[in-house]
Amino acid sequence: MTTATSSPAPGPTRIVQIDLDDPLPTLSADERYRAAMVIGWRHGVPCGSVTVDLGQDPAVVRAQLEALRADTQSVETPEAVPDAALPSISVVVPTMFERPDDLVVLLKAFTALEYPRVEFLLVDNRRSIPHPDPLPALVATEPRLRIVRAERPGISSARNAGLAAATGDVVAFTDDDVRVEPDWLRAIGSRYVREPELDAVTGLVLPAELERPAQIYFERYYGGFYSERIFAPLSVQARPGQSGLLRNSVMTVWNTAGESVREFSVYGAGAFATGANMTYRRSALERLGGFDLALGTGTPARGGEDLATVISLLWNGGRIGYEPSSVVHHRHRRELDELLSQMHGNGIGFTAMLTSLLIHDRRHVAALAAGVPSAFFRMRRQNAEKLRAQEPAAHEPAALDPHFPRELMTREMRAYPRGPLAYLRSRRKMKEWAPAGAEPSAGLEAAVGV
Structure with a gap:
């Protein structure tokens, strides 16, 4: 309450x-x-x-x-990339078909996309199929769209099934509660052409509506409503010169002029990537093994699969481009109870994600130990800022904000200790679904054929 x-x-x-x-x-x-x-x-x-x-x-x-x-006078307008040079893209959308109205909005936006070579893969992750099933009729109007079935529970399973079925050079992931801009894919494909060394390109997420208090709270807590949204194209890769146990643990951010603009711990990569708007070269994601099946919504771990994959890519020397001209509009949860449940899941998912990284590469022990103290104090400062009122367009916090539900933060923080055990439970549960001889958190290989 x-x-x-x-x-x-x-x-x-x-x-x-x-x-x-x-x-x-x-x-x-x-x-x-x-x-x-x-x-x-x-x-x-x-x-x-x-x-x-x-x-x-x-x-x-x-x-x-x-x-x-x-x-905003100095906005760069790069030269357009010819259609023939653009990579083919497979768009993967996991769905439980629990938000049919939102899905209709997304599919309608797909018909307006301006991109030469694209396929849309709607991954059906429902536990059971009703009769009659409304889903096939819903997608019949878009000839470039096909349905992929993923029976194993969890969004990681759905994303891996989409990855296994994808034929594009690039695989783009989004959610079934977003609306994409007509130039969404062109911005992504053009960035890959201009910077062929990129392994992934992520984009900007804007709110689709701010009609309910819960949506405004979420925008303030996670979306940049009272913090800085990034509107400049950037590139992220491990700081050169790192070695030993802390190799690739600190990231450097470069602007388009090649200037270093900031550094951060690899575990803060979520500032540049979210599952609602992320893309990978298919070859790079396949090298990582796809998404950890024991992470994500639909599993006891509740989340973290998108961030774990981004961190693993950077941890292994990959390079990410952040492209703000690639825009999706996300419909935040409308009800406060839904938002509180989401915060709880985010808390579990974050520490479950860290547990996954530790299990898969023990070097993360040293990197986490080096970064935890500063992360703790930074979190305390950020939480204090969120609890204070701020006049629109101002930069200095004022008095304590009586509107903001403190439980949004406490619900997430109280969930942090539950993440490691949730991840272990999820691994055990995934073992029940795994093919004979497969590891419980195996990614792409275990998803093929589901």
């Missing part, structure tokens, strides 16, 4: 997309919206955002939009 307060929950926030090269719109409050998240675009590329209070003086709102325009 969340902590009761006498203050009202945050109201709906309008999402406004504007072209910063056009005349700025006049924004004002109406009966429903008193706040807006404004996302600025230039030349078809998102380049910044600002949250504004629509109830304040219109001149102040316009000044905030002018500031957004001024801060």
Whole structure:
């Protein structure tokens, strides 16, 4: 149960997309919206955002939009890559068909995608198939789409089944509760062509709506609503010169000019990758063995499979490109109970993921020991910032925010100790499904034929 307060929950926030090269719109409050998240675009590329209070003086709102325009003058527009040079892409979407309306939105967005060589693989991970089954009729309108069946439980099983069935040079993963932009795949394919050394390309995730308090809370806690969203293309790889037990444990981030802009522990790779918008060269993901079947939703581990794969790629010397012009819009959980359950699962999934990494490569013991103290203090600072109110577009926190449910953070943190045992239970459970002689957390090989 969340902590009761006498203050009202945050109201709906309008999402406004504007072209910063056009005349700025006049924004004002109406009966429903008193706040807006404004996302600025230039030349078809998102380049910044600002949250504004629509109830304040219109001149102040316009000044905030002018500031957004001024801060995003230098947006790069690379030369277009010819269609013939683009890699073929297989798009994999795991589904339990629990959100049919969202899936319809996604499939409709697929029909508008502008990409020359693409196939769509909808991986059916339902425990049982109803009769009649509505899924085949739903996908019949898209000739490039086919259904792949994954009977083994869990999103890792579904992703591995999609990977095994994929024929594209690149495999793109997204979720069944997102909407993709028409240039989503072109931005990805073009980045692989421009930087052939990349093993993976990830993209930007924006909210599809901010209508309910739970969605606004999630945006603040995870989505960048009150922290910095990344709108610049970047590359990530292990810092050169590392050796011994800590080899490839610290990452360097480079901008498009080849300048180092920051460093971070490999375990913080989630800032640049999420399962809703991640792609891999098929060969690179196959070398990793796909996704750990004992991680992810649908297993006792509850999550962590996407981050474990990204970390493993970087840990083994791979290179990732972050491409903000590759955009998907995610519909966050609408109900607070759903969000609290998600936070609980995220907590279990994070430490389950760390347990998986430790079991598969004992060098992670030294790297985690070196990074835990600083990570602990950084987490405390970030949590304190989330618990404080902040005026839209301001950078300094104010008083304690009476709206924000503290349980969103405590639910996740209380779940951390449960992750290791959950992962071990998941491995035992996966063994029940594994073919004879297969390891319980084996990835791609165990998924073939499910």
